[in-house]
Amino acid sequence: MIRIKTNINYLLRGIIISALFILLSFQNFNLFESIEQFIYGIEMRFALASPAGAGRISMVNIDKKSIERLGPWPWPRSYIARMIEKLSENGAKLIALDLEGLDRKEENSGLREIKNLSVDISTLNLPQDETLRIRGLLDAAESRLDNDSLLITSTKKSGRVILPAIILNSDADPVFSEYQTQIISKANIDTPELPDNSMHRFNNIMLPFTGLAINCFGIGHNNLSPENTMGGRRHPLFLNLRYNFRDNIIPSMAFRLAQEYIGGKANRPEFIGGEVIFEGKIIPAQKGEVLVKFIGGARSFPYYSFVDIYNEEKVPPVFEDKIVLIGYTADDQARVSTPVDMNMPRVEFTANVIQAIIEGNYIKRPGTMIYFEGFLILILVILFSHLLPATTQLNRLCIVAGVGLIVIFTGVISFVIMDVWLKTVYILGAVAVLYATVTVRDIAANQKLLGIQSEEFMESNRMLGLSFQSQGLLDLAFEKFRKCDLDSSMKDVIYNLGLDYERKRMINKAISVYEYIAEKDLSFRDLESRIFKLKEALGIAVTPPGKVRKDTKILMVNDLEIRPTVGRYEITREIGQGAMGIVYEANDPKINRRIAIKTIRFSDEFEESKVQEVKSRFFREAEIAGRLSHPSIVSIYDAGEDYDLTYLAMEYLEGKDLRAYCTKGKLKPLRTVLFIISEVAFALDHAHNKGVIHRDIKPGNIMLLKSGKVKVTDFGIAKAVSSTSTKSGVVLGTPNYMSPEQINGGEIDGRSDLFSLGVVMHEMLSGDLPFHGKNITNLLYQITQERHAPIREKNPKVPKVCEQIINKALEKDPDKRFQSGMEMAVYLRAVIKKIDEAKQRRDDTTREMTPS
Known part of the structure; x- marks a missing residue:
């Protein structure tokens, strides 16, 4: 059980918060009012009035279809006149023109010219008969062109047309003509003296032009609510036109239509104090305005296109005994923002108002409601100002959430069931602010108690x-x-x-x-x-916080003294880049030895599920390759991981790989090539005897050092990745140098490396590869199925014996190749020996022939 202790500080805090929000509610605070209007729209959608009586009202719309067929707006008023005639003939009970511009006559240059001609004809010295004939023709033309007269005639003949007026304020009190005074008196609802501020007061009115206003059945204002935020929610049933020191109560056009539809002026509204009584019922009006209860959004009423009715010879009896509204709906002009439609045509808004008046459906907000809401704020805030501090944070949240839901539910039920608008935002805001102040106080107290910053x-x-x-x-x-x-x-x-x-x-x-x-x-x-x-x-392509930049290269900033490291090795500079990684010059700080570091980021090349498998295989192969000890095989010192990089630390080599000597014009001498290939063959023989197959022999993996020595690199890497596809689905490797069995996925042994070495020898002697293809498929087919062209066709200087060695190395069948690197090396050294002996004989002959 929660014990509530009375505390003067709690009480004072509750009173202050209550007073603040009560004051805001009386001042209609903009932010809260905007939220309240949004809630009002939601509640209205739940509380839509029954559309049962919507059949009393029909709309004839000047829509896009009508404008496309009859021409741009505004039309000649003869069109409106003709429509009034058609509707009257069809039995419409009342017709309303919800249109702008009726306060002035139509601009008609043709009519003006004819009138001028009628004046000028009298100045001509024509026979009287001719003058009368011409004047008759001009009068007939004037009659046909005078669209205002046609509209006046159809309005008077119909006897059921109600027109709109606009009531406004002017800087100075206007002076009305006799006919305007007559029309105002006709539209005025006689009433006893009204209390001040009981209705919105204005001093000017825009009436339809003279002839039209006199001959219409009635006039009503077409104003929206003077309060901008309530324009599409409230409707001013009555406005006070202060003229000649007396109040003239002008009803809205919607009210006039509803009044005449129900029973005519006999059903006059009564004004008693600040209340309006109509049809024996009190209309919940404030300042002459009511909150409209809508029956729906767009097209909730029967909708007819103007052009369809206008062009119909015989109109079906769809308007009989109905109120017909003629309004403009072609574009975003004459639109009203309502709770059920943010862009409702004004004519449809008028239809909703008429329907609400006839049915007596209004949303009520009594003048005492704001005091009731203030009372609720005071009671809830003072109660919770004592209750909330005595509860835990979780219970406090549950209590506030529960009360919030109850307030919201009460507001919705009040609106939907009772048609009463209860503003809940101020109540919820007061409770939320109280909850926030109590929570902040507790957090501050806890921080101080715990001493977080100690x-x-x-x-x-x-x-x-x-x-x-x-x-x-x-x-x-x-x-x-x-x-x-x-x-x-x-x-x-x-x-x-x-x-x-x-x-x-x-x-x-x-x-x-x-x-x-x-x-x-x-x-x-x-x-x-x-x-x-x-x-x-x-390059300020900075990776978002929390992510590690994964560049292929290691970033080095020369202006900073800090050198990046891989493992314990300090990176000095980049040496080269290959398909499977980048090679850097580095320093081993423990023994101050210059080494080469090859870095590989497997996560960039392989699917995440395969990375660990590839890494494990890589380290196994690196360990085996690290045990190889041969003068022509690069020494591996270390292998490891550093975050996302896998690396090999190996012997630093000064020289170039063989790619520099495989193009025509840069080929090495025959003896040098044979020496290089024989050194590689010896190295491969050593590796094969240790059970290590290179799998990627190519010029880029063979180094010719400045000292003339040869070194084979990248042992073990090819095998580590050879059976795993990259993210793009491509198997890593160099297809130009692959053996047929390697391409076919068969078992391979050292003889596969010797095939690749044969390709390298061919390329170094001719400057061209033995196999070519327009695409990868064609290339692989040539390697596995077709014999290469003889090298002597490309370079006739190649000795026959060298051609035979290459042919043997490039046999498709491994059993027909050299069976070991030693066998191939022996042949190569034998050729070298023959070259050396031949050179020696030439040198000896040259010395003998040279005179002493």
Whole structure:
């Protein structure tokens, strides 16, 4: 059970919040009123009036279809006159023109000219008979062209047309003509003196032009509510036109139509105090306005296109005994924002008002409602100001949520069932503000009690951060450091964390760390220049926070003293790039040895589910390759992982790979080529005897050093990835140098490497590959099925014996090739020996022939 303690502070807080929101409700605070209008629209959709009586009203719309067929608006008024005649003949009980511009006569240049001619004819010296004949013709033409006269005639003949007027305020009181005074008196509803502010008051009126206003059945104003925010919700049934020091109560056109439809002027409204009584019932009007209860959105009433009725010779009896509204709906002009339709044609809004008056369907908001709402605010806030502090946070939230739902439900039920508008936003806002103040007070008290910013807490975070940093858990370290005050010592600590991020190639995170310090002290050390240089190096395509930049290359900024590291090795510069990674020159700080580092990011090439499998196979093959010890095989010192990179640390080589010597014009001498190929064959023989197959022998994986030595690189890498497809579905490898059995996916052994070596030898002697294809499919077919062209056709200087060695190496059947690297090397060395002997004989002969 919750015990409620009386506390003067709680009571004072409740009174202040209550007074604030009661004041806002009396002032119609814009923000809350906007929210309330939105809720009003939702409630109206649940409370739509029954459309049972909608058949009393029909609309003839000047729509797009009518304008397309009859011409641009405004039309000649003869069209409107003709429509009035048709509707009257069809039995319409009342006709209303919900149109603008009727306060002035139609502009008709032809009619004006004819009138001028009628005046000018009298100045001519014509025989009297001729003058009368011409004047008769002009009078007949004038009659045909005078559309205003046609409209006046049809209006008078119909005897059931009600026209709109606009009531407004002018800077100075206008002077009305006799006919205007007569029309105002005719439209006025006689009433005793009204209390001040009981109705909106104006001093001017725009009436239809003289002849039309005199001959119509009645006039009503066509104003929307003077309160802009309520224009499509409220309708001013009556407006007070103050003229000649007396009040003239002008009803709306909608009220006049409803009044005449029900029983004519005999059913006059009565004004008693501030209330309006009509048909023996009190209309819930405030300042002469009612809240309209709609029956629906667009086209809730019978809708007819003007042109369809106008062109119909015999109109079906669809308008008999009905109120017919003629209105403009072709575009966004003459539109009203209502709760059920944000863009409702004004003529349809008028139809909804007429229907509401006839049926007596209104939304009620008594003048006392605002006091009732204020009372609810006061009671709820004062009660909860004592109740909420005594409960837990969860119970407090449940209580407030529950009361909020009850208030909303009460508002909806009041609107839908009782047609009474209860404003709930101010009540909910007061309770929400009270809940927020109580919650904030509790949070502040808890923070003070717990001492979150204590020295002990910050020191423990600092020590944890340093521990995480030493273990390489840099993100966790930064998380702990951020909980400490950023004093001078912490700036040093966090700055060093940024340097660690740089060393680990996490440049985005390094920038984030530096910017964290820069928010408080941009002048600390070299922060400003460092951030600029790092962003410039990134090309400021900065990765969003929380993500690690995954460039293929390691970013190096020459202007900064920090060198990126891979494992324990410090990267110096990039040496080269291949299909499976990038090679860098690096330094091993433990023994100060220059090495080469090959980095591979498997996550960029393989599906996530395959990455771990490929890595495991890579490390197994690297371990096996690392045990190879041969003068012509590059030495592998180390292999490992550093975040997203996998790397190999190997012997640093100074020289070029054989790709530099495989194009015509750059070919090496025959003996040099044979020496290189024989050295590779010896290296392969050693590897094959140790159970290691290279699988990717090509010029790019053979280095010719400055010393003249030959080194074979990338042992083990090809096998690690050979059975796994990349993300794009392509198997990594170099198809030009693959053996037939490798392409076919069969079992391979060392003889596959010898086939690839034969391709390299062919390319180094001719400057061209033995197999070509228009596409990959054609290339693979040639390698597996077709014999290569003889090399001597490409380079006739190649000795026959070399051609035979190449042919044997490129046999499709592995059993017909050299069976080992040693066998191939022996043949090659034998050819070298023959070349050397031949050279020696030439040299000896030359010396003998040279005179001493």
